[in-house]
Amino acid sequence: MDLLSLDTWLLPPHNRLSLHQVHRLVPVATIARGNRAARALTPADSSHEAELSSVALAPGREATLLEFLEMTNTDAFIVLRGDQVLYERYFGDYTRESRHIVMSVSKSLCGMLAGILVEDGLLDLDARTSMYVPELENGSYGGSTVGQLLDMTAVPDFDMTYTNPLAEVQAGDRSAGWRPRRDDDADGTRAFLERLQGSGGHGSAFQYCSATTDVLAWVLERAAHMPYARLLETKLWQNLGAEDDAVITVDNHGTPYACAGISMRLRDLARFGRLILDGGRIDGRQIIPREWISTTAGGGDFDTSDDTDPTPGTYRNQWWVPGGSHGSFYAAGIFGQYLWLDPSTGITIAKFSSEGDPLSHGSEHRNALQSIASNSAGWSGTGDRSEGKDK
Template sequence: MTEIIPALTSRPPRYPHATSEPTLDTWQDAPHNRWAFANVSEFVATAAIPAHPRHRNGVPWLDRLVGVDDLDQRLEDAYTDALVVVRKGELIAEYYREGFSPVDRHLLMSVSKSLCGITVGALIDDGLIDPAATVAEHVPELAGSAYGDATVAQVMDMTVAVDYSEDYRDPDSHVRAQDRIAGWRPLHEGDPEDTYAFLSSLRASGPHGQRFQYCSADTDVLAWIVEEVTGRRYAEVLSERLWQRLDCADDASVTVDAAGFPFANGGISCTARDLARVGELMLAGGELGGRRIVSEHWVRQTLAGGDPELARDSAIRQTHPGASYRNQWWSTGNARGNVYAVGIHGQYIWLDPPTGVVVVKMSSCPEPVTVAWNDVHSALFRDICRSFDR
């Protein structure tokens, strides 16, 4: 039984430089987000994602990353809360801002999507989910929605044509409505009562499979499929299929709405070290510590990326001209084959296949996402990974 931890009603001292206490309306905005992303349960109800106890020794310093110029300043300028660099099972270097530590959990935002992708991949391997089947075949309640006749593979790759706005700054956008329904912001009159009702209300905007459309609701549909085929809560499945098999040291958590539905598209919090194990799993072909978590075929498919032509209109192409999306992971399409998971305000798992390096970055950037921030992070990860080429 998944334990639901209600949001606390009391508020801690405001983060330095803030002129007021964080509220349900403001906790995601700078400067409150610097404190709030590490304390999500103060605002939103959460469900635990239990781990098995594990220990890793040593706290390397950043000076082990030889050849990366001005790294301390670059991390500070990029509002870094945590940085972890791992190579082939070895913890190479890490950084934590003042007030944040290796055992503190941090909100992952849309990096959560990539964890969902692995979980769905594992269920596909076991024959519980058919990627070629329509969503309605797995979740009949979605038959009349935008997702009813979309295949699971199209949802995984975000090629579902759905009437959905992902504008984080527009209070009338669908993504902001999802925030409210998930308990991340105060509800508006007329909002659906829970995520089940919200997803069922979405309508198609055209034929599926013809172009990439980044849509956070897609991931929540996947979570609904996970719950439907297993008969269990998403947090329980994620714990059993991913977190415990990764032998993570600390529990993770995911925020839940009034019906207990998980905010799978952005609500997971965990430590930076444990998140790095997700990256290690991907570079190791789906097996880590002698445990097969997801098939090598699924990992190879994901690392190969999707059809770049489908993402031709995506803003990320300004930073990565060959970018594509596959199985809830981004591919840069560059010569190094870099693949990554990313969340707004600067959350990352960055994979560098040539060196076997995984970089995890947790941040509280003031803006949700801009081309400039994409460029800053891409350059930072490039320089870190290239330092291992020597």
């Protein structure tokens, strides 16, 4: 059987190949990098990478960083402090030039884009979703607000069980062209969104739902009068110093799959994270509003823990906020995609993976990434510890 097929690309072991070959399976739109020079990243001393590979990730644990990366089917991994690459590793046939789909990390780009439109006076967080998208008036999302979309407190009837063929999340995938279509599937992502129903108790609880991000992207398009891929391109991608174009999958109508469909290089994901840790500013230009970043890192109103993942935390503006003294917040996608930001140490970590299960090692990733940030913070970049420096 062809490893690159819609029937199998989201299943192990096929996903090890397919997650960086999505453009061969699903149509994509380009998010062009533009003409600005790429943000330069400088290497640390090579001895640091070797020593960090052997560091235990947490007190009392024997697993080292390298063992953790291998255990979690890592495809590519990078640690930055400022513009300095403290650690970078590629596995299998992945290289610095490989693009990898980031899955639901895509949601977090949408969240930062929303903040830019708010600052531009184009988006009202208190406005009803249907004010921007009248097509949703009679569905579940019609009575929600833009702010509720951002914080995942809109509550449609939606099953997010990735492995259940009867779940709405798989129906959404099929409508987006990610899986073979069935006769009764909606004709494209937005027809699928219009079909969704629900209780309408928006704002009363946290409900993580991929469709909510696709609704948010539709709202952003209407607010800015610009296609979503073009919005990402002009407001974010062309301004952060990316070294390559990104791409986003589109359905048969050209509608982007904003909740999960972006592919990019590892270093460009790290550059996006670096822009955020720099308060949204690069080369003297304010790209993302600083206040929006602070609000995001401050977390949301509802605990996101549940029976499958009891770890406490909140969600704000399409980002996960675990709490704790480091003030970390992060973006995450199925099969082990992560962008971890630690404001207290100035550490950015980006990780591409092809895990065997969509939700494998969630708590282990959080613990390990925080530990890696803590272990990396004191390095001088010459292979020596320098406690407290550059924090």
